[in-house]
Amino acid sequence: MAKKRGRGMASVNYPTGMNLGGDPSQALVHATTTGSFIVTLSSVDLGQGLKTVMAQICAETLGVSTDNVIIDTADTDTGPHCMGTFASRGTHRIGNAIIMAAKEAKSVMLEVAAEELEVDSGDLETDGKGNIQVKGSPQKSISVLNTALAAHFKHGKMISGRGIFLQPRSYPEPETGKMTPATCYAHACTVAEVEVDTETGEVTVLALKSAYEVGRALNPRMVEQQIIGGAWMGLSHALYETTEPYYPDRSHGPVDFNQYLMPGPGDLPRFENVIIERPAPDGPFGAKGVGEMTANSPIPAIANAIFDAVGVRVDSLPITPEKVLRGIQALNG
């Protein structure tokens, strides 16, 4: 039995948001009578955790606890427009819209608090624990709850805000392709370690070791979810997946999860990851979109590792055992 090991690497970048922009999203923020904040959206959580991160962004902007923010999505009768959840745009576009809405709501809240405390609203700050206080003299404070009650029942003011984020549309120049596809890019580099069975062409991915530059990891464990799930998908694309195994021939297309091959829980490599943060000037607290990118660098890294192990280049996806074996046989003449 002959097994050969190899390693390969690949580095990539990925644009945040819809290519060429023109993809707005909106948010409404308002306080309840008792100082909870509701963010109303028509944005979709596919499982990546949008609802959680949007609550964090709103809380950070307002200076309240994340637990105090409720995300109400997604109903077109109540939620303002959102272009949708795709193109790694959710955190960036909707996050920015929420920051804008929350800032407006916060300024109303501070105005009310200022009247209650008889100070200038510019001298106020939130303490993140449910209070609004005078900068430098925290003993002079009012709770967010009492501020909200006062706004509703005493001042007749609505603590609310509207937000939208739009990266204006860019139109490519037809001749040269001059365009602005995106304003910020995330980055990744993956090292793949593989073992190749030279008699059968089977590839085992032993490890995927990656560095990801994400702007700012707003919720580190959830970024890690994207990274590991994405790296797994990359491995899956590299070695397994296709709806047309004999493309461009249409035959033998899989119709179930037995035939549609993806790595199972027994095919997992060791995942090791590090995070780098270079905040994007236009990202919410510097964040860039990373959901899509995480699947990309493992694919060529694995292909390059296979070459390193057995000297076979498979330049077509997926890299099946058959393609590898044919390559090995061709090398051996």
Next chain:
Amino acid sequence: MTKVAVQFTLNGQEQSEFIEGGSTLLAALRGKLGLYSTKAGCHQGTCGACTVIIDGEPRLSCLTLAERCTGKEVTTLEGLTSNGALHPLQQAFMEGFAAQCGFCTPGMILAAKTLLDRNPSPSRDDVIDAISGNICRCTGYEPIISAVLTAAEQLRGKKKNA
């Protein structure tokens, strides 16, 4: 439409229902009993999202005729929480960030439960085998495997202390 009677224990409660002849347990649970934790991902027996426990064994409710459940004990994810207290598996899935879209989670947890009920000290390979019929497209499985191992550890600790 021919209706037929079925009687079984569902999450500890006697259940008798008239269902359409030939319908699956999955259809009965979701359509008739309003228990939506059991998910329909393929109706082919290839995704595991509809996994339930019948008489201690994991079963695919999409391939199980409801009428054949007569006299049997059926557990769905709704049956795991007792008086609002989470099962250690549920706790471990939460704390281990082992769910993303959540669609495979009920089936995963039930598949894992049948393992832990039988084998309190599973190896990593035992866990891998237990969830091998359940497809997850989001997590890459790794956090799920860790969560099941963590839950097993906690369950063993509980037993020791009891």
Next chain:
Amino acid sequence: MEYRKEYFSDARREDLTEVGVTRQRSDVLGHVTGKTQYYADRTFPGLLHLKMVRSPHHHARIKSIDISKALKVPGVVRILSAKDVPQNIYTILCLIQVEPNDEPVLAFDKVRYKGEQIAAVLAESEQAALAGVAKVKVAYEELPAVFDVEEALKPGAPLVNEYHGRNWFTYEGHHCRRVRFGNVEEGFAEADHVIEEMYQSSPIEHAPTETTGCIVVPDQNERYACYSNTQALYFTLDNSALILNSPFHKLRLIGGTVGGGFGGKVDVITEPIAFLSAMLTRRPVKYEYTREEEMQVSSPRAAERIYIKDGVTKDGRILARKVRLYVDAGAYSRHSPYGTTKAAAHMPGPYTIPHVWVDCHCVYTNRTPSSAMRGFGVTIGDFALEVQMDKLARLVGMDPMEFRILNAYRDGDMKAHRKEVQGAALVECVKAAADLAHWPIGERYKAMSSEKREA
């Protein structure tokens, strides 16, 4: 997961309390107790089930559709065909001014891929709807089909989509999306080595564990609520209203909790026909893909064929890169014209290359229309680029990490699409990955940075 905070340390705010820290997912309790409500976790009295009559052919003329026997199947309530659809021809990206409308909601004169929708059978149960589907008789005259992107571009290839009149999408008068930067021929002439390689992928399925679907429910006031797992509510609402010729305010989309998307749920396929069915029957209607439909009929990630020709100096500088990229759009546009432009914008990868020439073709063939998927327009391009980079590094005898660092784009460089680089971080990622994998790189490369180009 470890942070490498030594990079860009001065750019990082340290005063944040709610972001930058892990918080438990707000939806996870629902997930682990099975209480999270997905679109299908609802029961409506009188719900009708929709099943689709689909083309068994890759390319055929429809001679006749006979629904008479199907209407007699017990439980079948109504069968819709193209003539029932107010604006049957649409294209989803008309919302961002992509033209022309090129796809029928229900096929009538021709089918252009195997699995294409022809007639919607509405019935009291799924089984009845399936039995109805089996009884719809469609007579076809098979036509020659084309499955290969380069074959499809040749003169005399079977014409896939008459709305385009040719087998490619036209970009402002050009047969492809192009990028021209510098002069590649000059670059090749200056290079020590020139290589050209071809890369190929095949279609890939999103495979969310929850299949695509929706339930449309009429309310008492002539409005229609659609519970959907779409990734984009307004995209779906607006396209549906256009197809139905309906005032926008009559339609309502409810969703937001989805069992995995990955780009597979941005097409607008199930909702318009479910809306129409609910309008015509005044009953709730569910249209959900089976797993088989999800895998073979719903849009996959496009197959791509990519030719990359590079000129490189013996000390490892890439001087010129020429890319010809073919996106297999399948029979209809869907999101492919957009994805093809995104692919062009992505070239030549995160590297600074003085001479770049890119032609990205969006090509129509007789297969399931492709559409968006995680990494749309980029994932397959990255595979090709990065395998090519490995080949180039080996060709000039350089370490592949060092070769990437040397060519990596830096702040202030000009990209091929004539946008100045800002916020680059590729060099740092490569260095950090090398470190993580104990992959030695030279001091000269360790000293390099994305923030400035070394002398």
Next chain:
Amino acid sequence: MTATLLAAKQPRAVPGLQAKGGTVIAGGTLAVAGLNYGDKIGNPLIIVDGLGLDRIEVKGKKATLGALVTMASIARDRRLKFLHPVANSIGGPAVRAMATIGGNLFAPAPYGDMAVALVALDAEVALHDGKAARKLPLETFLAQRKKLARAFVTGVSFALPEARDFRYTKIIRRKPVSASVVTIAALLPRKAGKIKSARIALGAMAPHAVRARKAELALEGKALDKMSIEAAAKVVAEGTAPADDAYATAWYRREIAPVHLKRLLGEAA
């Protein structure tokens, strides 16, 4: 549209019900999936749960398994330890808890791994044609299974091998369980160091499990050594008719069958 379930009271009643268009539901893993997709499945659905066909009997050196014995119950039975790897290679635990021996005999390639093991074991199939109960060698049954679809399989029986004489491997793409690229089961009884009546069965190398007779001949009377293994591997794919499918091509299956036979027998040597 709805289906009617009918519980058969006697095995002999089943073929008659099938002749009237009924379908036997054993584990349901194949039939109910078809039902869900609107396949024309015969009605009524014949349920055979009450016939005592879920029993495993071991008497002396002989095992008899009812048609409704599941993969999970085989995998739990200590007397059938040598079959555990076979049962555990089929589906995930939920499928194993449902899938039956009887169903496995009808599973089309690349499914039907238990049948591969049973062919190597020279199992006999017990069936009832409505008039009489009879027995057929499994190999004969598989070759005629389309014709025999109306007969009701009640169980299988086989002689228990010495554990060390039985070998099994299943090559898969997705781990730990997936459909077969190639499955090999081998029974290699040895006497005085020489192989006596070798049986090698292959899965996914034909529409149903088949024997690799040339490979068996190459081993017959030989010591299990490098030379005999090489000789057997060389001819193992001869006469097979594997298919191209979503998992692999026929070419690939033929190419790796010898490699895996070598590895399987090498372990045993």
